[in-house]
Amino acid sequence: MRRVVITGAGTINPLGYAVGATHAAMRQGHCAIGPLDIPDLDRLQIQIGAQVRDYDPTDHFTKSQLSLYDRFTQFALIAADQALRQAGQAVVDPDRAGVVMGTSGGGLTTQDDSYRAVYQDGKDRVHPFVVPRLMANAAASHMSMTHGLRGPNFTISTACASSNHAMGQALAVIRSGQADVMLTGGAEAMLCFGGIKAWEGLRVMARDTCRPFSADRTGMVQGEGAAVFVFEEREKALARGAHILAEVAGFSATSDAGDIVSPDCDGAVRAMCGALRDAGLTPADIGYINAHGTGTAMNDRTECAAVRKVFGVSADDVLISSTKSMHGHLIGAAGAVELLACLLALNDGIIAPTVNHRIADPDCALDIVANTARTAKVDAVLSNAFAFGGLNAVLALTRA
Template identity: 55%
Template sequence: MRRVVVTGIGVVSPLGLTLDRFWAALTAGRSGIGPIGSIPTDRLTVKIAAEVRDYDPADHFDPRKVGFLDRFSQFAVVAARAAVADAKIAFSPETAARTATVVGTGVGGLHTLDESFQKLYRDNATRVHPFTIPRLMINAATSQVSMELGLTGPAFSVASACASANHAIGAAFHMVRGGVADLALTGGSEACITVGTMKGWEAMRVMASDTCRPFSKGRGGMVLGEGAACFVFETLDGALARGATPIAEIVGFGMSADAGDITAPDADGAARAIAAALADGGLAPADIDYVNAHGTGTAANDATETVALHRAFGDHARQLCVSSSKSMFGHALGAAGALELAATCLALRDGVIPPTANYREPDPACDLDYVPNEARTRPIRTAISNSFAFGGLNAVLALQRVEA
C-alpha cells in the first residue's frame, strides 16, 4: 500500500487567516471565542461564538465571482489556495486529473438560506436571488475548490454533521493510499453562525454562555465556531520525487456508527472507531502519544469520550496527552475535524501539544491528562484526531510524525 503524506495546509479560523497565526494562538492557549459581532444578537440567549474575524470577501474574490459563493464556500476556497501554496505544487492537466477533491460540510450555505427565507417569508418578496441554489447546495464548497484549482479527478462532498471533515479526509486518504487518486485536496468548511442556527442550538440547551471548557469541572457546554481547513495529500514517493517536505503522514482511518441515539454520544461507538483507526494504520494502543479530542465541552461528550479512551487504550490511556482545540476555536461542526487535523499535524511537526484552554479544575468523570491551559513540549510520534457526530457517526484519523 502507498504511504500518504500531508504536504500543504491552509486555514481560515477564528484564530487567524494564516497557519502561523492559527498555530501561535493554539500554542499560546489563546481563545478565539468572544461576543458575536457578525449577526444581530437581540433575539439570542447565547451571545458568544468563535467567529472568523477580519475577513473581507473583497480581499479574496473578484466582485463578479463572489456572488456565486456562500461564506462556507469562500472559506473552503481561501483555505484550499493556502494549502496549495504551502505545498508549493502546480497542477498540470495530467496531475489535476489524478487529484481528488473531497470537502466535508455539515449543513451547507445557511447564510444564503437565512437571507433568502427572510426576504421571502418576512419581507414578502416575490423572488429570491438566482444564485440561491448554487450557493446553498452542500457540495458547493467542493465544486468551487475544484473549479478554482482546476482539479478534474474524483470529487464529492461529505456530510456527517460534526464528523463531516474527518469522514471527507479519511475518504481522501483511502483514495490516495489505494490508488484511486495520486493526490487529494481535502478538508472541511462551515459557516453557519446565523440567527436561525443559533436559535436551533440554543433550543437544544447544550451551549455555554461564558466560554468552552472541555473536560473541566463546571463546563457549560459547546460554543459554535466557523472556518475551514484544507490539505494537500499525496503519496510519500510522489512528494519526495518533486522535492516537497512532508508535514505529517496519515496512517489510519477508522469509522463506526453508534446505531443508538440521535444526539447522545456513545462510548462503545467512539471506542470502536478509535480501534478501527489504529487497526487500519497497523498501530498498537501504546504507539499513540497524543489525542486531539472531539472535546466539545458538553457534560455528556467529554465524560463519554473519556470512557471511550479508557476502553480503547486500556492502561495506556493514562500515558496519553489529550487536548481539545475547540476550547480555542469553538465547534466548527463540518469544519471541526479539519481544523483539528491541522492542529494535530503541527503538533507532530513541532513536538508541541496545544493545550485545553479555559480549564478550571478536574472533573471526576474526566480523569485523563488534558494538557490544561499550557502547551507542552514533548516529542510525539503518533497521534489520533477524534470526531463524533450527532447521529452517532464516528470518524477517527491516525497520524504519524515524518522524520526529517
C-alpha cells in the same frame, strides 16, 4: 498498499487567517470565543461564538466571484489556495487530482438570508444564484474549478464528523489508486441567526465559554472557518522532493446505531481501535489525541471513558486536549481545523492546550493539558470526531 502523506495545509478560522497564525494562537492558548456580531442578535439567547473576525470578503474575491460564493465556500477557497501553494507542484496530472470536503450546513448563510428576504421582508424574489451558492458541494466544486482539479470530487455531510470522514475518504481514494492528489478538509459558516437559533433549541450551548473536561462546563460554543490539506501519494511526493508534513497512517469510521444525539462509548472505542489497526499502531505509540471534546457533559465523559478503554494503562501517559476551547466547534470543519493541532504536535512538539479549564472532573481523569501548551516529542497522534447521529470518525497521523 499505497501510502498517503500531507504536503500542504491552509486555513482561515477564528484563531487566524493562516496555519502559522493558528499555530501561534494554539501555542499561546488563545481563546477566540467572544460576543457574537450578527444580525438579530437581540432575539438569540446564545450571545457568544468563535467568529472569523475582521473578515472582509472583498479583500479576497471579486464582486462576480462573491455573487457565487457563500461564506463557507469563501473560507474553503482561501484555505485551499494556501494549502496548494505550500504543496508546490503536487498536481502533475489534473485528471488524477480531486477534492473531498466535509461540511454540515453548506451554504447556510445564503439560506438564512434568502428565507429572511421572502418570509420576513415579504420579498417575492431572491438572488438568481441562491441554489448554486447554498448547495453543500459548492465549496468542493469551486475548489476544483479554481485549481483545475478534474478527478473525483464529492462532499460529505455527517454533522460534526464531516471533515474527518472527508479526510478518511481522501485517504481511501488515493490508497485505492483512483487519484494521486486530493484536496480535503472541511468548511463551515453556521454563525447566522437561523444556525444559532437551531442549536439554541437543544439547550446544550454554553453561556459563558467553552470549558471541555472542566467540571463547571456549561456546554459547547460554535465556531466557523475552514482548513484544507493536500493529501498526496507518498512515492510521488518523495520523488518530487516535497516537504512532508505528516503521513496519514490510518482511518476508521463506526456507527453507534443507538441514539440520534447521545454518544455511545463503544462506538468511539471501535473507531479509535480501528484507526490504530489501520495504521499498524498500538496505543503505546500514540503521544497525543486531539479530542472531540465539545464541552458537553455527555461527550466529555463518554470520550474519556472510551480513551481509557482503548488505552488501558497507557491512558495515563497519553496527552489529550480539546482545541474547541480555543476555536469553538466548527461542526463540519471541526476535524480539519483540529488536524492543525495534530501537525503542531508532530512537527513542533507542541501540544495545544485545553483552555478555560477550571475544575477537574473525576469522570475526565486524563492528562488534558489544561490551559497551557506543553512540549512533548510525539511520533503518532489520533484525531477524534463523534457526530450527532452516532457517527464516529478517527484519523491516525504519524511523523514523516
